[in-house]
């Protein structure tokens with residue numbers, strides 16, 4: 001299965017490379033990284049991914065990116081080990097095995113830990129990250145660069161105290177393992193004066209998404225705004241800690257909420273221009289995210305569509321592949337050649353509105369209706385698969 005999948009992947013990737021992407025517009029691996037989470041199937045079972053499947057995905061990622069950052073170790077209890085929880089725990093080990101097999105540092109990982117409100121589980125989440133850092137780096141030195149404490153949201157004062165406490169508790173472990181300590185937040189601008197926190201950090205991932213992500217947006221102008229925000233943050237953090245590494249994190253969903261339809265062009269353009277910006281400004285940006293995450297339909301119609309790749313194929317046969325969205329851009333190839341691509345199915349649901357109910361459901365932005373729409377997509381998908 002591994003080889004079968006590998007062949008399909010390479011075929012699609014090479015096709016993408018040769019058709020649309022010229023060498024000059026390729027991402028510079030030193031400055032453009034990517035966020036990776038394994039949850040890319042059409043269901044939300046976070047346990048349904050093996051270490052080998054994660055390796056398959058990371059092998060795809062390594063074609064374009066070297067630096068990856070993850071969001072969580074998937075720890076499910078105060079005693080679950082890195083390989084006993086959700087598949088998020090596998091990324092560091094999978095990357096180290098790829099590096100080992102290639103005998104070169106193809107992938108460098110910043111391992112995310114997800115801020116969990118249960119103290120004992122959070123402690124284990126961090127233990128698991130450092131355990132994987134140690135194991136992965138003994139498989140192949142340099143695979144795990146750092147451990148990140150992640151919270152999407154604005155930190156409350158209580159959460160900030162917890163984060164500072166967690167960082168200081170783990171500083172010695174990090175130093176012993178020669179692993180850096182980082183933080184990820186969408187609220188960096190509120191932290192630029194927090195010297196207690198900043199002193200504990202080696203790096204900080206600052207999220208900033210463009211405010212306008214529609215097909216009518218001026219993509220270049222949005223790149224400019226996001227970039228200026230990153231530069232401003234680096235300058236402000238620098239007054240407290242000149243050697244703090246500030247990493248930008250941003251992305252663009254290939255789904256136009258206003259038109260309720262897939263829209264690949266703006267997304268691909270944003271990735272490419274942000275990549276150029278990162279290279280020109282010598283500022284690492286981790287693009288959100290490597291793969292589409294279909295389960296996020298429960299959060300919002302555009303949420304599943306942030307990936308550079310999307311999983312396509314036939315889940316029951318195990319012959320899935322990952323398709324670059326730029327291959328959907330004209331002129332070449334206009335349509336996927338493989339008979340099992342899900343693009344056809346999404347075309348029916350989203351572009352042609354063949355099931356008359358789907359448009360009505362899609363335009364009503366409640367979580368329940370999103371869920372119904374998700375079920376509808378799965379039903380259509382299964383119908384297609386059994387054709």
Ligand SMILES: *[C@@H]1O[C@H](CO)[C@@H](O)[C@H](O)[C@H]1NC(C)=O
Pocket residue numbers: 218219220221224
């Ligand atoms: C889009 O923004 C860029 C950069 O700000 C600007 O140079 C360009 O004129 C804008 N394009 C349009 C169509 O407004």
Ligand SMILES: *[C@@H]1O[C@H](CO)[C@@H](O)[C@H](O)[C@H]1NC(C)=O
Pocket residue numbers: 202243
């Ligand atoms: C950053 O600077 C601080 C002191 O200013 C020093 O202790 C620390 O080792 C430096 N970190 C790196 C990664 O150079």
Ligand SMILES: *[C@@H]1O[C@H](CO)[C@@H](O)[C@H](O)[C@H]1NC(C)=O
Pocket residue numbers: 265329330331
């Ligand atoms: C997407 O971009 C291609 C050229 O790269 C263009 O031919 C096509 O019309 C665009 N599609 C949309 C929906 O704008």
Ligand SMILES: *[C@@H]1O[C@H](CO)[C@@H](O)[C@H](O)[C@H]1NC(C)=O
Pocket residue numbers: 314315316317318339340384385386387
């Ligand atoms: C999907 O895989 C199953 C199991 O291998 C196979 O029976 C079915 O024909 C495949 N469907 C498509 C559309 O390839």
